[in-house]
Amino acid sequence: MLRYLSSLRLFFSLLAALGAAFAYQTIFNKGAPVYGTGWFAALGLLLAGNIAACALRRLRTAPLYFTLLHAGLVIIIAGAFTTRFYRFEAVLPLHAGEESSLAQTDAASYTLPFSVKLEDFRLEYYAEPQGVITVEEGGRNYILSSKEGAVIKTPGGASLKVLRLLHDFGLTGKNEVVEKSPYWFNPAVQLEIGLGGKKKKLWFFGNFPGMHGQDLPFLVTYSLEQAEIKSFASSVTVKRAGRPDVRAEIAVNKPLRMDGYTLYQTSYDPADATYSLLTVTRDRGLWVVYAGFVLLLTGVLLWLRK
Amino acid sequence: MAAQMNFINVSFAFTLAALAAFAAGYVLNLPRLAAGADRAMGLAWLALSAGLGLLWASLGRPPLSNQYESLLTLLWFIFPLAFYFGRKTGRREIIPAAALSACLLFGAAALLDRTARPLMPALRSNWLMIHVLSCMAAYAAFTLAAAAALRALLKKETAASEDFLLRLAKTGFAFLTLGIITGSVWAETAWGSWWSWDPKETWSLLTWLAYAGALHLRKKGIRGARFGASLLACFALVLFTYFGVNFLLSGMHSYN
Numbered sequence: 001m002l003r004y005l006s007s008l009r010l011f012f013s014l015l016a017a018l019g020a021a022f023a024y025q026t027i028f029n030k031g032a033p034v035y036g037t038g039w040f041a042a043l044g045l046l047l048a049g050n051i052a053a054c055a056l057r058r059l060r061t062a063p064l065y066f067t068l069l070h071a072g073l074v075i076i077i078a079g080a081f082t083t084r085f086y087r088f089e090a091v092l093p094l095h096a097g098e099e100s101s102l103a104q105t106d107a108a109s110y111t112l113p114f115s116v117k118l119e120d121f122r123l124e125y126y127a128e129p130q131g132v133i134t135v136e137e138g139g140r141n142y143i144l145s146s147k148e149g150a151v152i153k154t155p156g157g158a159s160l161k162v163l164r165l166l167h168d169f170g171l172t173g174k175n176e177v178v179e180k181s182p183y184w185f186n187p188a189v190q191l192e193i194g195l196g197g198k199k200k201k202l203w204f205f206g207n208f209p210g211m212h213g214q215d216l217p218f219l220v221t222y223s224l225e226q227a228e229i230k231s232f233a234s235s236v237t238v239k240r241a242g243r244p245d246v247r248a249e250i251a252v253n254k255p256l257r258m259d260g261y262t263l264y265q266t267s268y269d270p271a272d273a274t275y276s277l278l279t280v281t282r283d284r285g286l287w288v289v290y291a292g293f294v295l296l297l298t299g300v301l302l303w304l305r306k
Numbered sequence: 307m308a309a310q311m312n313f314i315n316v317s318f319a320f321t322l323a324a325l326a327a328f329a330a331g332y333v334l335n336l337p338r339l340a341a342g343a344d345r346a347m348g349l350a351w352l353a354l355s356a357g358l359g360l361l362w363a364s365l366g367r368p369p370l371s372n373q374y375e376s377l378l379t380l381l382w383f384i385f386p387l388a389f390y391f392g393r394k395t396g397r398r399e400i401i402p403a404a405a406l407s408a409c410l411l412f413g414a415a416a417l418l419d420r421t422a423r424p425l426m427p428a429l430r431s432n433w434l435m436i437h438v439l440s441c442m443a444a445y446a447a448f449t450l451a452a453a454a455a456l457r458a459l460l461k462k463e464t465a466a467s468e469d470f471l472l473r474l475a476k477t478g479f480a481f482l483t484l485g486i487i488t489g490s491v492w493a494e495t496a497w498g499s500w501w502s503w504d505p506k507e508t509w510s511l512l513t514w515l516a517y518a519g520a521l522h523l524r525k526k527g528i529r530g531a532r533f534g535a536s537l538l539a540c541f542a543l544v545l546f547t548y549f550g551v552n553f554l555l556s557g558m559h560s561y562n
Contacts, residue, residue, distance in 0.1 A: 008522055008525070008526055011519075011522060012519060012522075012523075015515050015516070015518075015519045018512070018515060019512055019515065019516070022508045022509070022511070022512045023512075025503075025508070026505045026508055026509065026551075026555055027554075027555070033503065035503050080501070083500070083501075087499075089498070089499075126424045228423065228424040228426075229426070229427060230424065230425075230427065230430070231427045231430060232427060251427075252427040252428055252430070252496060253427070253428065253430060253431040253495055253496045254495075255495060255498070262498070264497075264498040266498070279498050281498055281499070283499075283500075286494065286500055289490075289500055290491070293487045293490070293491070296483065296487070297483060297484065297487060300479070300480045300483045300484075301480065303476070303480075304476055304477070304480045
């Protein structure tokens with residue numbers, strides 16, 4: 001039995017089974033991922049058993065690199081199982097000024113041992129985006145400068161004048177138009193359109209192209225150029241009972257590690273610039289896996305020098 | 307964009323010239339042509355280095371973020387690896403094999419979208435450099451291993467090339483290990499999870515397992531021509547992981 005568990009024959013069978021599972025999952029499977037199934041876990045367990053048995057059987061005679069490399073792999077798989085069964089992940093949705101310790105999953109909410117207050121959410125573009133107003137008439141495009149006061153006359157005899165430009169169009173309770181945030185989430189332009197002696201004021205929105213298409217003899221499109229986002233970040237204060245507050249910035253690629261939990265900047269809401277979505281995880285398997293990585297990499301480097 | 311494209315095209319031209327010189331030298335039995343071809347390969351690498359350097363300067367970041375940029379980086383590794391292993395093992399035939407594979411990869415690069423976009427927030431990390439460089443170095447070593455294996459199989463010289471093929475495969479395997487590990491550590495920082503079964507991750511792991519399988523099969527006595535053939539089969543997985551996943555499967559590694 002132990003002989004079979006430590007055999008290369010079992011190793012090759014497991015490779016074939018894993019290969020088939022990966023190919024099926026990534027190319028054909030549209031249903032629940034195979035990675036969560038019991039049989040996939042069994043394959044992982046068998047693989048760890050196979051590698052461990054083989055390494056143990058050769059423990060006395062094997063060179064150091066062999067033991068390190070194979071021990072590293074077994075530890076990584078052990079870490080993967082720890083992650084699979086004990087990893088906690090939930091989202092922490094916050095609005096600027098709001099404080100919460102309630103993290104939510106699809107099924108339930110959890111009270112974290114600390115609360116997080118979102119001081120501020122910031123989004124940064126590589127360059128200030130540019131709004132572009134295009135007027136399409138008779139199959140030709142005319143660009144209207146996106147500056148307040150700019151005017152264009154079309155060959156069809158219409159005149160268009162830029163009245164107001166907004167990055168993030170919003171309405172107050174009294175139906176007044178306001179700039180909701182400095183970010184280009186709902187770019188809009190108000191034009192005064194002179195057509196056949198009559199003038200009317202219309203709003204055009206970047207997010208809703210084709211508006212007023214039926215009412216006008218031309219098509220106005222408001223689009224954005226160079227709106228690439230460089231980074232987005234939340235300034236937070238973490239409050240813990242009986243301990244000093246921690247102020248920190250959480251950004252993509254810059255998580256905050258706190259008492260065994262990690263907080264990541266996950267998302268934001270283009271409809272609400274004060275909103276920030278953080279993800280909270282707690283993964284004890286992570287450090288097991290990293291320990292396995294160190295052993296594996298050391299083993300591989302020693303093997304390379306052999 | 308113009309200056310770096312000129313250098314990259316010149317590099318392609320030198321590589322093509324080297325390939326032609328190798329072929330002519332072989333057909334006409336003129337060893338001096340092969341020496342000239344070696345020099346052309348050296349110049350091709352210098353031109354490519356200059357092109358990548360200029361591309362880096364013009365982008366203001368390392369050229370590692372889309373398939374086109376990463377393929378140029380892969381190509382950049384082909385030349386020094388070929389020279390290093392050619393000199394170290396005395397098997398100079400790796401240089402023509404490198405010239406052939408580099409020409410094919412230059413051809414593939416010409417078909418790719420060159421549009422450079424600013425890095426999305428998740429890619430703005432110091433891990434980008436080490437992760438992509440390790441993966442591209444691995445793919446370059448595997449490319450050379452496959453080219454050398456193909457040559458050895460065609461000339462029925464696999465027994466003599468065995469040690470050489472093994473060295474290349476081991477180098478690629480070590481770099482791929484580093485590439486997957488750095489990718490995992492970066493994923494934990496950027497995405498919040500050290501493994502997400504993203505298609506690119508999954509196929510990289512499958513490729514890694516396949517090379518592990520080939521190396522273990524060799525221990526079992528699958529050597530010579532069969533080891534060469536196993537390296538070719540594994541390389542098909544490299545190609546799928548590098549190109550196929552991007553074009554056929556969508557996932558978190560979709561940046562183009």
